[in-house]
Amino acid sequence: MSRTVHHDGPLIIGGGLAGLSAALEAGPRKTLVVTPAPLLQACSSAWAQGGVAAALSAGDAPALHAADTAAAGAGLVETGATEVLTGDGRATVEWLASLGAPFDRDAAGGFAVSLEAAHSRARVARVGGDGAGRAILSALIAAVRAAPHIEVWEDGRLRGLIRDASGRVRGVLIERGVPGSGRMVEVLAPAVVLATGGAGGLFARTTTPVALLGEGMALAYGAGAEILDPEFVQFHPTAIDVGLDPMPLATEALRGEGARLVDGGGRFLLGEAADADLQPRDVVARAVHAARADGGGAFLDCRTAIGDRLPEEFPAVFAACMRAGLDPRETPIPVAAAAHYHMGGIAAGPDGRTSLPGLFAVGECAATGVHGANRLASNSLLEAAAFGRRTGRAAALETSATGATLPVRTVPDLSPEALQTLRETMSRDVGVVRDAAGLAGALEVMARLEAAAPGALPLVAARLIAEAALARRESRGGHFRSDYPAAAPVAEHARLRAQLQAAKPSAPVERAA
Template identity: 85%
Template structure:
């Protein structure tokens, strides 16, 4: 097996979080490893809404923080959230300085839009609904031009390398079917979320929580894995993944209706701008009882669709549906993982040498329910902090041990897993369904022990079964109320505990 000694951070993942970290680690040499060419197979490029930040004269970081805490249903870390929202304007300006073409108002400032559960219009967008790809394209160009960054666009993370104390010393990377040990003073996991574990998802299907699973196997602490956010307006047009109809459509007045044209959440003008978990359950219930669910943008957007929301319009037209004339059929689909690897704002995990940032990390800023468009802000703001911290890691010597590369799930087994997760650990959960999911996981693990998607799925399911309440994105029909005290789930070495 080949071994490479890299004197600088090793960043696994080429989305917004990973590239922000890589750029800010200068002048240290950075190796970025991603399993697909940059701009492909990462959620950052698919984000439609934009970057949430206090950018207007009527807004302030404290107001943004208060909205974030309210959405998070008692489990938001106030300190991390204050840091995040205070970084808002500087982060947007940094992205703009790299070439991100944010929409501007008549005075040249950042144009901002209103999204659900925000008390102010504060979402900076690009081209209506193209923020993710436009922002990430700017970072990709900057990374390719940066002399301190080397990119492997054909490398898959297969394991973590540790020493006898548990310190992470590098990673096992697969390239062209061959394994390479890459030793580095700091490993930054920016591996994305776990939406691909679900049959109904808006994220790249390749995102299977494998970074979280490897960190867990290595002994890192995992926080609140049961909290999966389901987006209420995934377009139900027979595609996998499901195209997303951005929340900004509802911010502009589009309404959720059933098959007979009745409002799903009531007639009030802001009824559809409630937190995502509330809206997702309403869409799920309407579909479950046969009424169907559609997003009606004919009046609110109408003829402006092609230039106001070109991404959504193009997806509709590819599916043979003209949203100017026909309501868009929608379903609730896995969209974002609030839980993940415990990490601070600078990416430090509970394992020395290991950093985590972006969706695979749990920094405490999303709590039980992520506030719309906070994810791109977190990826860039905390990505920059993580890059600077990882760059300060000094050399380490001594013997190392690499975890063996785990087996891959067969396609048919992965299909079974994805259906099970959507059906039994989806928008609405109960003990019976979660127990059925565990039985399926037991069967799949007996055939493919150690497969990382199964490790990640079990973290979600076991934590969901242990959380006997409903809070944020986690809804138990058999425990429909929230506990008096909000507590985190903390997992390490297969020991499940509810802690303060």
């Protein structure tokens, strides 16, 4: 039997950059943040290497940043949301710096910026070369712990969304303690903010925490929220292939500094032009995938362009290689394309509002339209912080509803063996290159797994991705179909919504003592 807690303020599920930005901006309204692990653990924000994209230099402007974002997004970028995002760029970086994020600075004291793929200008603000995510998130964590309006539960796993008969989201069911044997707590709140991260853990080859299984998207779908473009998964072309799960990341900034992708014979994968390796990530990822499939292998050669500067300028990459017994100053880094970012997710606006009253979504679990079919490098940290702030302010304005709520149905977890089968299936058949036969086969595997664990959230999330990929009979951005290699003449979004059966309200909940 679950205990019920009434919280009069925003309830935020997730402790990454998006969730904590929302929590800080929700003040002075009392805010509860719930995460399944201690802050700084098991969230993609802390692992981000590149930095925050924003128009920060004299030769740049939000409009140029927006144009690059639209070009990378392959026809599916929403103009209004993108203008809001890029317009917030400088203010967001300055806000993060004011909280203590130690961005690299130039000789004049301004923000040092780097060039990354598909950007027309150097505009990525970095920290310590490749340590942006962890440094920025650490600064926010310190601010959150010092904020009197924020309470944090660091042992809570989201198990369900609580709704009323009108469809409004009224709260969540949280399992606190050891997963599978913890105590259940119903938390009712005027606004629920999902900041649950992406779905990279659904793939056997991923650069993200393996615990990120798209569960927030799956629960939102089950509650009737609109899901936007779930088939669009970005595969990073330079995951370090040294047998680790998840795979360490070789940041794109290395290629911005002149590192080159080569095969086992030292031949350039994408041509000899100096900027050949700085094409959009989907193009580069397919080149890496093809080189490995052909047996020639794929490697990132940092020796000539960066060499002895690696330990100082890219310490995370250097340390990951050295731990694996590889010195990147002397040997090219073996790389593979791996699931890195989910462009699709819960349809939401720049202020986090979804199609369900009372439910907000922000960060990687949300699909705001700013990434379209292919995220522009380093726009994700900007989106998390900029839209996180907007979401926190909007959620703080919500007021509590009254009345009966619907009963919450919890679903079983996948066994470790079933989850591994799912992950291998997703990487093989729903990965960098897709076709009808592979996608249909993946859905058959999911159906078999579903029989043993009906409604398991990772299966729901995986099925949303695979079904939308099968339905999209074209290639666009991060979604490539070998049987439909051309893009359709008109770019169209995929919008999915579950057909819900009517349910009877439960008795009104009693306030906990």
